[in-house]
Amino acid sequence: MANFSTTPSVKGPITHVIFDMDGLLLDTEKFYTEVQQIILARYNKTFDWSLKAKMMGRKAIEAAQVFVQETGISDSLSAEDFLVEREEMLQHMFPTSELLPGASHLVRHLHAKGIPICVATGSHRRHFELKTQRHGELFSLMHHVVLGDDPEVKKGKPSPDIFLAAAGRFEGSPVDPKKILVFEDAPSGVLAAKNAGMHVVMVPDPRLDISHHETADQILSSLLEFDPVYWGLPAFENVES
Ligand SMILES: O=P(O)(O)OC[C@H](O)CO
Numbered sequence: 715m716a717n718f719s720t721t722p723s724v725k726g727p728i729t730h731v732i733f734d735m736d737g738l739l740l741d742t743e744k745f746y747t748e749v750q751q752i753i754l755a756r757y758n759k760t761f762d763w764s765l766k767a768k769m770m771g772r773k774a775i776e777a778a779q780v781f782v783q784e785t786g787i788s789d790s791l792s793a794e795d796f797l798v799e800r801e802e803m804l805q806h807m808f809p810t811s812e813l814l815p816g817a818s819h820l821v822r823h824l825h826a827k828g829i830p831i832c833v834a835t836g837s838h839r840r841h842f843e844l845k846t847q848r849h850g851e852l853f854s855l856m857h858h859v860v861l862g863d864d865p866e867v868k869k870g871k872p873s874p875d876i877f878l879a880a881a882g883r884f885e886g887s888p889v890d891p892k893k894i895l896v897f898e899d900a901p902s903g904v905l906a907a908k909n910a911g912m913h914v915v916m917v918p919d920p921r922l923d924i925s926h927h928e929t930a931d932q933i934l935s936s937l938l939e940f941d942p943v944y945w946g947l948p949a950f951e952n953v954e955s
């Protein structure tokens with residue numbers, strides 16, 4: 715990871731941007747954490763951030779398999795049954811999803827400057843629609859959205875599938891992956907972006923172990939800290955978020 719404590723040099727130039735959704739644009743990771751804590755408590759186990767790190771960003775069934783196997787409850791609860799139980803609680807939480815700080819400002823800025831932007835999320839369509847119910851106008855600024863249940867996404871993050879599919883749906887000739895900047899919060903997502911040959915800015919939850927920061931090109935504590943100029947993107951015209 716680069717050191718950003720000194721005067722930054724310009725990287726890029728970046729021409730296209732891909733946003734992760736859960737935990738990056740939307741404050742939805744807390745819902746998964748809460749529900750998984752409730753389910754594990756029934757087995758007298760606690761949910762911690764090392765397990766969270768292994769699950770976040772992945773497709774639902776892939777995360778579910780990690781959950782039941784890593785916690786040793788797979789004989790009592792299958793991955794499929796875990797998803798059914800989790801769903802009952804999540805579907806009431808998702809419509810309350812809120813944007814994370816700086817998300818709206820950054821998306822609107824890049825769109826206004828004509829930078830092609832899109833979303834690549836492990837969420838499947840039904841969850842995407844519940845989570846974005848109150849944010850339709852902002853998500854309409856995206857050129858496209860690639861979801862975890864898209865036929866082109868054979869494997870979830872950390873496989874590069876979703877980012878390669880997202881890159882391939884921009885207009886014009888194929889985009890050089892080195893000119894694409896991905897924003898991610900999850901270790902699996904950062905790896906997926908690097909596996910796709912792209913640059914990645916990580917905005918990790920502070921409870922995530924810092925060993926997960928190593929792979930990213932830049933670490934920010936919030937999207938509010940992002941400086942587009944560093945990546946050769948158009949500068950903000952004001953400092954409001
Ligand atoms: O972080 P995302 O947007 O890829 O979503 C992945 C899961 O739905 C939640 O971890």
Ligand SMILES: [Mg+2]
Pocket residue numbers: 734735736737738770771898899900903
């Ligand atoms: Mg995420």
